[in-house]
Amino acid sequence: MEERKGFASNFGFLMSAIGSAVGLGNIWGFPFKMGISGGFTFLIIYLILAALCGFIVMVGELALGRKTGKGAVASYQVLSKKFKWVGWLGIVSAFLIMSFYCSLGGYCIKYVVLNFGNLFHAGFGSNGLDGNGIFGALMTNQTESVIYGLIFVVLTMIIVMGGIGGGIEKFCTIGMPALFFMLIVVIIRAVTLPGAVEGLKFMFVPGYALSAGIIEKAPNFLTVLSTAGGQMFFSLSLGMGAMITYGSYLDKKQNIQKNAIMIVCADTMIALMAGLAVLPASFALGGAGASMAGPKLLFVTLQNVFDNMGAVGPVFGIIFYLLVVLAAITSSISLLEVIVTHFVDGDKEKGKPDHRKKYSIIASILIAFLCALVCLDGLGSNGIWVPFQSIVGVRGFNDCWLDFFDMISEGVLMPLGALLMCLMIGWEIGPKTVESECNIEGNKLTCMGLYTVCVKFITPLLMLLILGGQIKSFFF
Ligand code: PFF
Numbered sequence: 001m002e003e004r005k006g007f008a009s010n011f012g013f014l015m016s017a018i019g020s021a022v023g024l025g026n027i028w029g030f031p032f033k034m035g036i037s038g039g040f041t042f043l044i045i046y047l048i049l050a051a052l053c054g055f056i057v058m059v060g061e062l063a064l065g066r067k068t069g070k071g072a073v074a075s076y077q078v079l080s081k082k083f084k085w086v087g088w089l090g091i092v093s094a095f096l097i098m099s100f101y102c103s104l105g106g107y108c109i110k111y112v113v114l115n116f117g118n119l120f121h122a123g124f125g126s127n128g129l130d131g132n133g134i135f136g137a138l139m140t141n142q143t144e145s146v147i148y149g150l151i152f153v154v155l156t157m158i159i160v161m162g163g164i165g166g167g168i169e170k171f172c173t174i175g176m177p178a179l180f181f182m183l184i185v186v187i188i189r190a191v192t193l194p195g196a197v198e199g200l201k202f203m204f205v206p207g208y209a210l211s212a213g214i215i216e217k218a219p220n221f222l223t224v225l226s227t228a229g230g231q232m233f234f235s236l237s238l239g240m241g242a243m244i245t246y247g248s249y250l251d252k253k254q255n256i257q258k259n260a261i262m263i264v265c266a267d268t269m270i271a272l273m274a275g276l277a278v279l280p281a282s283f284a285l286g287g288a289g290a291s292m293a294g295p296k297l298l299f300v301t302l303q304n305v306f307d308n309m310g311a312v313g314p315v316f317g318i319i320f321y322l323l324v325v326l327a328a329i330t331s332s333i334s335l336l337e338v339i340v341t342h343f344v345d346g347d348k349e350k351g352k353p354d355h356r357k358k359y360s361i362i363a364s365i366l367i368a369f370l371c372a373l374v375c376l377d378g379l380g381s382n383g384i385w386v387p388f389q390s391i392v393g394v395r396g397f398n399d400c401w402l403d404f405f406d407m408i409s410e411g412v413l414m415p416l417g418a419l420l421m422c423l424m425i426g427w428e429i430g431p432k433t434v435e436s437e438c439n440i441e442g443n444k445l446t447c448m449g450l451y452t453v454c455v456k457f458i459t460p461l462l463m464l465l466i467l468g469g470q471i472k473s474f475f476f
Contacts, residue, residue: 004069004248004249004345004348005163005164005165005249006164006165006248006249006250006251007164007165007169007249007250007251008165008169009169010251010254010259011173012165012169012170012172012173013169013246013249013250013251013254013259014259014262014263015169015172015173015175015176015177016164016168016169016172016173016246016330016334017243017246017259017263018172018176018262018263018266018267018270019172019175019176019327019330019331019333019334020237020242020243020246020330020331020333020334021235021236021237021263021266021267021331022176022179022266022267022270022271022327022330022331023101023235023237023327023328023330023331023332024101024104024105024324024327024328024331025231025234025235025271025331026235026267026270026271026274026327027274027278027298027324027327028274028278028294028295028297028298029231029234029235030231030235030271030272030274030275031203031271031274031275031278031279032293032294032297033227033228033231034046034203034275035202035203035208035209035214035279036209036214036215036219037219037223037224037227037228038206038207038209038218038219038224039202039203039204039205039206039207039208039209040204040205040206041206041224042224042227042228043204043272045224045225045228046228046231046232046268047268049225049228049229049232049462049466050232050236050264050268051264052454052458052459052462053229053232053233053418053454053459053462053463053466054232054233054236054238054264055260055261055264056422056451056454056455056459057233057236057238057239057418057421057422057459058236058238058243058260058263058264059256059257059260059434059438059445059451060421060422060425060434060455061238061241061242061243061244061247061421062243062244062246062247062250062256062259062260063247063256063433063434063437063438064079064244064247064421064425064433064434064437065243065244065245065246065247065248065249065250066247066248066250066252066256066437067433067437068248069248070248070345071087071241071244071245071248071338071341071342071344071345072087072090072091072240072241072242072244072245072338072341072342073087073088073090073091073241073342074087074342074345074346074349075087075241075244075248076424079424079429079433080424080428080429082424082428083420083421083423083424083428086417086420086421086424087241087244087342089240089413089416089417089420090239090240090241090242090244090338090417091241091338091339091342092409092413093239093240093241093409093413093414093417094240094241094242094335094336094338094339095339095366095367095370096370096405096406096408096409096413097240097335097405097406097409097410098153098332098335098336098367098370098371099367099370099371099373099374099401099402099405100371100374100401100402100405100406101328101331101332101335102149102152102153102156102332102367102368102371103145103149103152103371103374103375103402104295104328104402105149105152105156105325105328105329105332106145106147106148106149106150106151106152106371106375107138107145107148107149107295107299108298108321108324108325108328109148109151109152109321109325110138110144110145110148111299111303111317111321112318112321112322112325114126114134114303114317115306115314115315115317115318115321116314116318118306118307118313118314118317119314119315119318125314126303126307130304130307131299131300131301131302131303131304131307132300134299134300134303135295135296135299135300135303136381138299138378139378139379139381139382140378140381140382142375142376142378142382145375145376145378146371146372146375146376148375149368149371149372149374149375150368150371150372152325152328152329152332152371153364153367153368153371154364155329156329156332156333156336156364157336157360157361157364159171159329159333160333160336160337160340160356160360161356161357161360161361163356164249164337167333168333168334168337171329171330171333172330172333175326175329175330176326176330178326179323179326179327179330180270182319182320182322182323182326183270183273183274183277183323184273185316185319186277186316186319186320186323187273187276187277189281189316190276190277190278190280190281190284191276191280193280193281193284193285194284195283195284195285196280196281196283196284197280198212198280198283198284199278199279199280199281199282199283199284200276200279200280202214202279202283203275203279222465222468222469222472223469223473225462225465225466225469226465226466226467226468226469226470226472226473227469229415229462229463229465229466229469229470230410230411230414230415230466230470233410233414233415233418233466234410234414235267235271236263236264236267237331237334238414238418239413239414239415239416239417239418239419239421240338240409240413240414240417241338241417242334242335242337242338245334245337245338245341246334246337248341252440252441253441254443255438255443256437256438256443256445257438257443257444257445257446257447258443277320278297278298278302281302281305282297282301282302282305284305285304285305285308285309295379298324302320303317306320336360336363336364336367339359339363340356340359340360340363343355343359343363344356344359370405373401374401374402374405377400377401377402379400379402380399380400384401385399385400385401385404386399388404407474411470411471411473411474412467412470412471415463415466415467415470416467418463419460419463419464419467422455422459422460422463423460425455426452426455426456426457426460427456431448431451431452431455431456434451434455435448435451
């Protein structure tokens with residue numbers, strides 16, 4: 001049987017795992033959700049959840065992946081009879097998340113091109129349209145949005161075809177430091193704009209969104225808890241096997257506890273930095289009534305910001321949207337890898353040769369169809385969702401395919417997957433299974449006492465609250 005090739009260095013692993021975690025969720029999900037959910041209060045709750053749920057699940061996923069040396073589905077199958085089906089939730093989530101991730105990633109590529117157009121006063125620039133006009137035109141131009149979505153799918157596929165060490169690790173080792181550097185450049189520009197302080201207040205001052213009239217009603221505790229929890233799972237790429245998959249390629253010498261702490265801290269730090277890059281500028285230059293929510297923040301408000309910056313605007317526009325494309329690709333490759341690893345390992349088990357390229361292409365074709373559906377729908381602009389509205393007519397999404405796929409994956413499958421994993425570790429295979437994998441080659445899980453209490457009681461309980469809050473928010 002061919003050897004299973006993994007990450008060449010711990011740095012390469014870290015960049016890839018942080019690359020998976022840092023994505024679209026950090027760049028607009030976190031700053032916006034923090035602003036409307038009580039600013040600093042949300043941050044404290046997020047940090048507590050990241051420590052008591054995020055870190056615990058991260059250590060669990062990395063350890064189980066490395067112990068079995070297999071992808072999400074096979075890891076569960078090896079470890080437990082009762083939970084052997086849980087890995088499949090990860091495969092389903094990966095397809096669903098990819099559907100909207102690739103279409104949003106495609107829009108970001110379009111905005112890089114658009115800002116190049118503005119820089120050179122070419123015909124493919126804004127052409128006198130404001131942010132709303134540009135985005136509206138893209139949403140209703142189905143051919144263009146599908147083409148950009150498919151470009152993003154193809155880029156993801158090419159990197160994954162290169163394998164863990166040859167494609168993913170190489171790309172992330174260059175891409176993540178570049179992303180960090182570009183983020184610093186954008187932050188320096190954003191926080192030195194006149195009026196930027198309003199954006200900082202939105203993010204950090206408790207109750208600011210309410211007093212400034214951005215939201216009508218203060219959210220209650222359970223809502224904040226489930227918003228923070230849902231955001232945390234999505235942002236840390238947990239609950240769907242991505243970290244099990246990356247963990248399965250991690251060298252036995254490496255320290256799991258240390259790596260988990262670094263991934264959680266880096267992801268949270270970059271989410272906060274993204275807030276510093278995005279919100280002050282939106283408040284300063286986005287104009288009165290600028291939208292702070294969802295895709296509009298990224299594609300309407302921020303494009304207005306770059307258009308209002310004068311001659312340097314397109315340069316910052318290019319840097320910013322390129323940064324977002326990088327963040328999105330380093331995440332989408334980990335999603336595709338969850339699927340590809342599963343099939344590659346299956347073949348290996350049967351003694352067949354490595355068909356990584358074939359599986360990357362087949363999975364990408366399926367993803368391309370889902371992505372095309374989301375692009376054709378244009379966030380509900382083209383009415384493709386309408387016939388389904390009456391069948392799945394619940395309140396939690398804005399009448400479009402993107403929200404529907406997001407609701408099932410981020411809202412239900414990811415917290416559910418993480419909850420089931422904790423129950424398996426806590427009550428079936430035992431926390432010692434995780435400890436024994438962490439304590440090899442002289443490394444140690446130093447917080448074993450806390451780990452046991454969390455994985456058995458605290459984490460599942462918090463996750464039930466998060467899941468309950470999410471499901472409730474779809475209906476009420
Ligand atoms: N963590 C990514 C983000 O914050 O955008 C999204 C994501 C990537 C979720 C990979 C799940 C995953 F497996």
